[in-house]
Amino acid sequence: MRWRSPVVLQLQLWLLAVSASSAALGVLAADLSKEPFTIRISCGSFDDVRTAPTNTLWYRDFGYTGGRFANATRPSFIIPPLKTLRYFPLSDGPENCYNINNVPNGHYQVRLFFALLDNPNLDSEPIFDVSVEGTLFSSLLLGWSSDDEKTFAEALVFVQDSSLSVCFHSTGHGDPSILSIEVLQIDDNAYNFGPPWGKGTVFRTAKRLKCGSGKPAFDEDLNGIRWGGDRFWLGLQTLSSSSDDQSISTENVIAETLLAPNFYPQSIYQSAIVGTDRQPSLSFEMDVTPNKNYSVWLHFAEIDNGVTAEEQRVFDVLINGDTAFKDVDIIRMTGECFTALVLNKTVAVSGTTLKIILQPVKGTRAIINAIEVFEIIPAEKKTLPQEVSALRTLKGSLGLPLRLGWNGDPCVPQQHPWSGVDCQFDNTKGNWIIDGLGLDNQGLKGVIPSDISKLQHLQNMNLNGNHLSGRVPASLGGRPLHRARFNFTDNAGLCGIPGLRECGPHLSVAVKIGMAFGVLLAILFLVVFAACWWKRQQNILRAKKLAAAREAPYAKSRTQYTRDVQMTKHQRTHESARSSNNESSPHLLS
Numbered sequence: 001m002r003w004r005s006p007v008v009l010q011l012q013l014w015l016l017a018v019s020a021s022s023a024a025l026g027v028l029a030a031d032l033s034k035e036p037f038t039i040r041i042s043c044g045s046f047d048d049v050r051t052a053p054t055n056t057l058w059y060r061d062f063g064y065t066g067g068r069f070a071n072a073t074r075p076s077f078i079i080p081p082l083k084t085l086r087y088f089p090l091s092d093g094p095e096n097c098y099n100i101n102n103v104p105n106g107h108y109q110v111r112l113f114f115a116l117l118d119n120p121n122l123d124s125e126p127i128f129d130v131s132v133e134g135t136l137f138s139s140l141l142l143g144w145s146s147d148d149e150k151t152f153a154e155a156l157v158f159v160q161d162s163s164l165s166v167c168f169h170s171t172g173h174g175d176p177s178i179l180s181i182e183v184l185q186i187d188d189n190a191y192n193f194g195p196p197w198g199k200g201t202v203f204r205t206a207k208r209l210k211c212g213s214g215k216p217a218f219d220e221d222l223n224g225i226r227w228g229g230d231r232f233w234l235g236l237q238t239l240s241s242s243s244d245d246q247s248i249s250t251e252n253v254i255a256e257t258l259l260a261p262n263f264y265p266q267s268i269y270q271s272a273i274v275g276t277d278r279q280p281s282l283s284f285e286m287d288v289t290p291n292k293n294y295s296v297w298l299h300f301a302e303i304d305n306g307v308t309a310e311e312q313r314v315f316d317v318l319i320n321g322d323t324a325f326k327d328v329d330i331i332r333m334t335g336e337c338f339t340a341l342v343l344n345k346t347v348a349v350s351g352t353t354l355k356i357i358l359q360p361v362k363g364t365r366a367i368i369n370a371i372e373v374f375e376i377i378p379a380e381k382k383t384l385p386q387e388v389s390a391l392r393t394l395k396g397s398l399g400l401p402l403r404l405g406w407n408g409d410p411c412v413p414q415q416h417p418w419s420g421v422d423c424q425f426d427n428t429k430g431n432w433i434i435d436g437l438g439l440d441n442q443g444l445k446g447v448i449p450s451d452i453s454k455l456q457h458l459q460n461m462n463l464n465g466n467h468l469s470g471r472v473p474a475s476l477g478g479r480p481l482h483r484a485r486f487n488f489t490d491n492a493g494l495c496g497i498p499g500l501r502e503c504g505p506h507l508s509v510a511v512k513i514g515m516a517f518g519v520l521l522a523i524l525f526l527v528v529f530a531a532c533w534w535k536r537q538q539n540i541l542r543a544k545k546l547a548a549a550r551e552a553p554y555a556k557s558r559t560q561y562t563r564d565v566q567m568t569k570h571q572r573t574h575e576s577a578r579s580s581n582n583e584s585s586p587h588l589l590s
Helices: 007-022 330-334 385-398 448-456 509-584
Strands: 036-040 047-051 055-057 068-073 084-087 096-102 106-113 125-133 135-139 152-159 164-175 178-188 201-211 232-236 245-249 271-275 282-287 294-302 313-319 321-330 341-351 351-364 370-378 421-426 432-438 443-448 459-464 467-472 485-487 493-495
Touching: 036 055, 055 385, 096 178, 125 245, 135 201, 135 370, 152 164, 152 321, 164 232, 178 271, 201 271, 294 321, 313 341, 330 341, 341 351, 341 421, 385 432, 385 443, 385 448
Parallel strands: 201 232, 432 459, 443 467, 459 485, 467 493
Antiparallel strands: 036 178, 047 055, 068 084, 096 164, 106 152, 106 178, 125 135, 125 164, 152 201, 201 370, 245 271, 282 351, 294 341, 294 370, 313 321, 313 351, 421 432
């Protein structure tokens, strides 16, 4: 049985406590009997694509709200060898999204790679913001296309409603362009750093380094279990250009790797950076966003053949001058050489720099195998679903121009609300609500849908100076009594509330279409009836003429025959009378 120090036992007890808190949050460990849910999208591609060296499948482009296809110029050697991208011109709207549905609820690593348009006339790179599930987590700044680490962005996020949205927000400097999107399911307990970890936080990957190796690699390349995601590790041979350190490596098997919940591949522990006799300490420094919390994960394994026992290498870990871990002895804490050790610390950073120093206190030089740094971002609360639905119905009914956007969530990220939409956070409901609409003088046409009554928190609304028509929903008529302010003037076709003309009988579009169709059928019926009647009359007249023509000789013959019969009867009558007279008259005797 492997011996464990009190420190390791303490870590195990802490993990048990974390597991209990995760269970309370409804978070479960990965089911290793099945493959994690994975989607990779090759943006701008009409066909599925497979890329070397792992024959990775990228699905053809889908799920977007706008944008256009183009060929891509890959600015970095680390991005996937894909040839197309999707870009979003500002004229098509400032907010555009990929909405991926049927995503099982759980914990996901979302990674995006960016590229430039393959256009010789392009003289600048786009600058834009990126959000996931309404939370802003990345901002591309000037010069990103020439920095390998800045050509991609990665976040760890919980999916809670079987769908995932990734949105791109224009800042007015070029058109956002996206090469690929990866959605990779990870263990629900991955990177659990303790409270307030959970569904209310988003992790942004700020740095991930594989020390002692100058070659970058993905977990797939390192033969990692896929429930850890497919993390990208940037190779690093020295911690800083000014430090006097060296790299070492081993081919020995590293114990305690590929374990839940993070499933680190053993290859990241098979190389390391160590100090020198002249400079035994190690120092690492990186730029960060000020006034943020960061989660730091440090990876160690004793792979130096010159260190085989406890207290031969003991060092402190200082983060921004504060001792984060004291008297770190890898062999004592793991029980043996060639065994992985992971230490995690959450720190609040007020400045723009995060500095890590490994300071030897006993024995030989300091050592480190890998570094991960995450920015902890509070997840944004979303807008009430029924109010989002009402705004989307309004968008379709009014035919809003593309330049207004109206994609994603109306209120979040807070830095990029929908144009013309005013939001307020409702502490009671724990969601954002819509309390104002300003769509005046936008050249809008159409009718105001009845669904607008679902905006129950609306306090002011200006649809003034457009070309709207139809009846304003009666439910809005009483709102001004509750200090709501609505302005529908300069819309000659609107009616139905105080300040507008009276409406005639209200007929819906469907009823109007039905009536028009009925009138058309009636007209068609009358035309067919008249044609049939006229045709019948023509047939009757034609039949009479034909009959008259056929009966003319027969009638003449029959008339002559009748006259002859009558004459014969008349002659016979006279003859009969004469004969009777002869027989009855007296004879005179002579």
